[in-house]
Amino acid sequence: MEDEQELLKQQEDTEEEPQQTKKEIKQWKHSPLWLFAFFWCSIIFYECVARLIFGIPFWGIGLLFIALFSGAVALFATALCFLVPAKAGFVVSHVFMGLLMALYILQIFYYSIFNTLLSIFSMLHGGDALQYGDTIWTTLARVWPFIALIALPGVLYLFVCKRIAFSRSLKTTLIAAAAAILVQFIGIGSLFAAGTGFFSPYSYYYQMGEMTQSADKLGLLTTIRLDVQRYFFGAPDTPALVAPLPDEAAPIPTATPEPAPTPAATQGETPGQTQA
Numbered sequence: 001m002e003d004e005q006e007l008l009k010q011q012e013d014t015e016e017e018p019q020q021t022k023k024e025i026k027q028w029k030h031s032p033l034w035l036f037a038f039f040w041c042s043i044i045f046y047e048c049v050a051r052l053i054f055g056i057p058f059w060g061i062g063l064l065f066i067a068l069f070s071g072a073v074a075l076f077a078t079a080l081c082f083l084v085p086a087k088a089g090f091v092v093s094h095v096f097m098g099l100l101m102a103l104y105i106l107q108i109f110y111y112s113i114f115n116t117l118l119s120i121f122s123m124l125h126g127g128d129a130l131q132y133g134d135t136i137w138t139t140l141a142r143v144w145p146f147i148a149l150i151a152l153p154g155v156l157y158l159f160v161c162k163r164i165a166f167s168r169s170l171k172t173t174l175i176a177a178a179a180a181i182l183v184q185f186i187g188i189g190s191l192f193a194a195g196t197g198f199f200s201p202y203s204y205y206y207q208m209g210e211m212t213q214s215a216d217k218l219g220l221l222t223t224i225r226l227d228v229q230r231y232f233f234g235a236p237d238t239p240a241l242v243a244p245l246p247d248e249a250a251p252i253p254t255a256t257p258e259p260a261p262t263p264a265a266t267q268g269e270t271p272g273q274t275q276a
Contacts, residue, residue, distance in 0.1 A: 031165040032078055032172045035093065038160055039074035042097065042153040046104045047219050049149050053108050056216045061194060065201055066219035068187035073221065075180035082172040089166035094157070100221075101154045105147055107220060112139045117211040117223070120231045 047066045051058055077096045081089040110118040113135055140147075191202040204214040205226065214223040 026163075031163075032082055032169075032176065034160075035081060035164050036074050036078040036176070038153075038157065039077050039096070040071055042100065042157075043070035043074060043221060045153060046100060046150060047221070049146055050104060050108060050215070050220045053143070053146055054111060054212055054215065056212075060216070061201060062215075062217050062219060064190065065187060065217065065222065068183055068190060069219060069222045072180045072184040072187065075176050075183060079173045079176035079180065081166065082169045082176065085168050086166040089168070090161065090164075093161060093164070093166070097154050097157050101150055103224065104150050104220070107224070108143060108146055108150065109139065111212075112143045117215065117220075119211060120228050 044066060047070065048058070050056075051062075056062070077093075081093045081096075083089075084092060107117055110116075188205075191200075191205055194201050196202045199213070201217040203209065204217045205222075208230070211223055211227065214226070218226075
């Protein structure tokens, strides 16, 4: 009897083990949608932390363009993850999250030292950063809580990625890519709707501007993308902000006009002289 009971227990254990393993590796339905949502929320979270560091007002029109342009980036990254086989998509998603995390940490760290954002020109043509060794360690001790916040979505993704069912899907890729293009066009249309004057989101998107102010209006990720684009493909002409000075050669009007010459003077005769 005891042997039979032990056999029954072993059979029950063997039946429960596969169910437990299946439960542990159970993946979410609609994985592309979950992956996009995680990418999108991560970028918005990074932008909020950056605005806190840069001293930018949290509420403003910039949040609208952050939501739109970061949504387009998240959709494009999702399309790439499902364009390749499952293992490659898994790697691409981790690379994307790692690049985002490194990019925001670098900008926050640089701003905390120099009180400005790091442009692609400064990155490629700047001096040796090792000369600021003492400042780097002091800054690191001051901003490490914000760096920990930036690292939080990346750490969370290590657990979330196990629930994502990566697979090569042309349909998913096309839908995500089309949605990314649509959201990008909606964002550009919103730039025109918000106005095209100086210091508007439109002016910072299509014209040159200080990067911190651009991050306020468009978001840090869009500002970095535009900076790289302008460095490699050229910057558009920026209209003058002040009216041109008047021509120096032009005569200056006087308060009392000069008297007009008399007909006699124009004929070379002296006043009072008559012809013979």
